Every structure is written in C-alpha cells, then in structure tokens.
Amino acid sequence: MLITIPNVLSADEVRQFREHLDNADWQDGINTAGSIARNVKKNQQLDDTQEPAISLGNHILRVLAKTPTFVSAALPDRIYPPKFNRYSENETYGAHIDGSLMQIPGTHMTLRTDLSATLFLADPDEYEGGELTIETQYGTQTVKLPAGDMVLYPSTSLHQVSPVTKGTRVASFFWIQSMVSNFQERETLFELDQSIQKLTAELGAAHPEVVKLSGIYHNLIRQWAVPS
Incomplete structure (x- = not known):
C-alpha cells in the first residue's frame, strides 16, 4: 500500500529547511552506498551525524508524532533518524530494494525496515525528472509531490x-x-481506522457502531502488534 500524506511540513517549515539545506555541505552519495547500490546510486547526501541533518531530522520526528495519518498507517515502533539527499542534473538512483535490517546510529538497536518514507523538500516545478517510481502489488506507481508532502510505501518494494x-x-x-510487521494486517488496520474516523465525524464517538468498531480495531492491535 502506497500512502501520500500532504502538508507534513508547512510552507514556512519547508522554507526554513531549504535555507539550511541549500547552504549545507553535501557529499557524494556513493559514500553511504552498499556494494550493490554503488552500481546504481548517483546523488548527494548530508552527513547525518552532523548539523543541520540532526536538528532537521529531529524536527521531522516531532512533526510525525503529531501526524495522525502517519501514526495510523505506520503504527511506528522505531524510526531511523531522517536522512537527506539531493539530485542535480544527470543524477539518479537506479532500481533497488532497501536493506532489511539497519542499525540505528549511536545505539545498539537494530531496525527492521517495514516501511520507507520520502518527504519532498522541493516543489515539482523546481526540477525536471526525479520521479520516485515504486513497484507495488497494484502495478508501477510514479510519485512526485509538492514540497512538504510525504509518501509512505513498503520497504519490500522495488523502487x-x-x-x-x-x-x-x-x-x-x-x-x-x-x-x-505484516503489511496486509497493517493495511487492514489502517483502512479500519480511517473508516472509524469518518464514522466518528458523522455519527459521534458515542454511537454504538463506532464504539463496536473501535473495540474491534483495538482487539486486532492486541492480536497483531509486537512492540519491541
């Protein structure tokens, strides 16, 4: 399931991010590429152990914690600290699948990559090309969102x-x-939660059917969730 979440960052937040990023010290993305990715990766990245990556990444995490659609869709247990990349003319990242396990920097914790996220920080009219193409169970989908919008998709996807x-x-x-961890269970929970929220707005939180569905949702969470 591919989910787009609009306005994760406001226009003012994007402007402030870009002030930092446009003047940052960008490095060759090949420096963080694995043995396979080195053959298809051609872009630039920030050193995520230095500023401004740390403070900007922390801001994103604070915002996501208050973004209901993200919380509902991801049911996050752990989030890898946000990284930043840049593609200029003739730069690209060929078809690949993200690594399944990653060690969270500065910790002894390992993260299982269930979901991948891209938060766009440049508007579509700022560049040509650069579309994110994702192979999903429903076919190939192409994503190029306004600055501040985010796409969330299974990390198992070729993209x-x-x-x-x-x-x-x-x-x-x-x-x-x-x-x-199971994407079908996660998708079911997301769709159920979205329906509950719509019915709550129409009927009120105290309506018997809303209460019943909410109970089903939380019982499924109890059955399927395995927090670390």
Missing part, C-alpha cells in the same frame, strides 16, 4: 529515482519499523 534533467530535487528519507 528508483529517475534521472534529474534540470534543476535540483531535495528530499528527506527514512525507514520505519512497525509494531505490525
């Missing part, structure tokens, strides 16, 4: 960033370990 032919594509990306 790529097409070559940028003009301008610069800037984004943050990271991974999530969900309390519910």
Whole structure:
C-alpha cells in the first residue's frame, strides 16, 4: 500500500529547511552506498551525524508524532533518524530494494525496515525528472509531490529515482519499523481506522457502531502488534 500524506511540513517549515539545506555541505552519495547500490546510486547526501541533518531530522520526528495519518498507517515502533539527499542534473538512483535490517546510529538497536518514507523538500516545478517510481502489488506507481508532502510505501518494494534533467530535487528519507510487521494486517488496520474516523465525524464517538468498531480495531492491535 502506497500512502501520500500532504502538508507534513508547512510552507514556512519547508522554507526554513531549504535555507539550511541549500547552504549545507553535501557529499557524494556513493559514500553511504552498499556494494550493490554503488552500481546504481548517483546523488548527494548530508552527513547525518552532523548539523543541520540532526536538528532537521529531529524536527521531522516531532512533526510525525503529531501526524495522525502517519501514526495510523505506520503504527511506528522505531524510526531511523531522517536522512537527506539531493539530485542535480544527470543524477539518479537506479532500481533497488532497501536493506532489511539497519542499525540505528549511536545505539545498539537494530531496525527492521517495514516501511520507507520520502518527504519532498522541493516543489515539482523546481526540477525536471526525479520521479520516485515504486513497484507495488497494484502495478508501477510514479510519485512526485509538492514540497512538504510525504509518501509512505513498503520497504519490500522495488523502487528508483529517475534521472534529474534540470534543476535540483531535495528530499528527506527514512525507514520505519512497525509494531505490525505484516503489511496486509497493517493495511487492514489502517483502512479500519480511517473508516472509524469518518464514522466518528458523522455519527459521534458515542454511537454504538463506532464504539463496536473501535473495540474491534483495538482487539486486532492486541492480536497483531509486537512492540519491541
């Protein structure tokens, strides 16, 4: 399931992010590529152990904790600290699947990559090309969102960033370990939660059917969730 979440960052937040990022010390993305990715990765990244990556990443985490759609869709257990990349002309990232396990920097904790996220920090009219293409169970989907919007998709998906032919594509990306590792169960919970929220708005939280469905939702969480 591919989910787009609009306005994760406001226009003012994006502007402040870009002030930091446009003046940051970008490094060759090949420095953080694995043996396979080195053959298909051509972009730039920030050193995520230094500023401004640390403070900007922490801001994203604070915002996500208050973003209901993200919490509902991801049911996050652990989140890898957000990283930042940039693609200028002729830069691209060929087809690949994200690594299954990652050690969270500065800790002894391992994160299982259930979900991948890209938070766009450049508007579509700032660059040509640079589409995020994701192979899903429903076919190939192409994503190019306004600055401040985010896409969430299974880390098991084959995906790529097409070559940028003009301008610069800037984004943050990271991974999530969900309390519910099975993507079909997670999708069921998300769809059920979205329906409950709509019915709550129409009927009120005290309506018997809303209460019943809420109980079913939480009982499924009890059955399927395995927090670390």
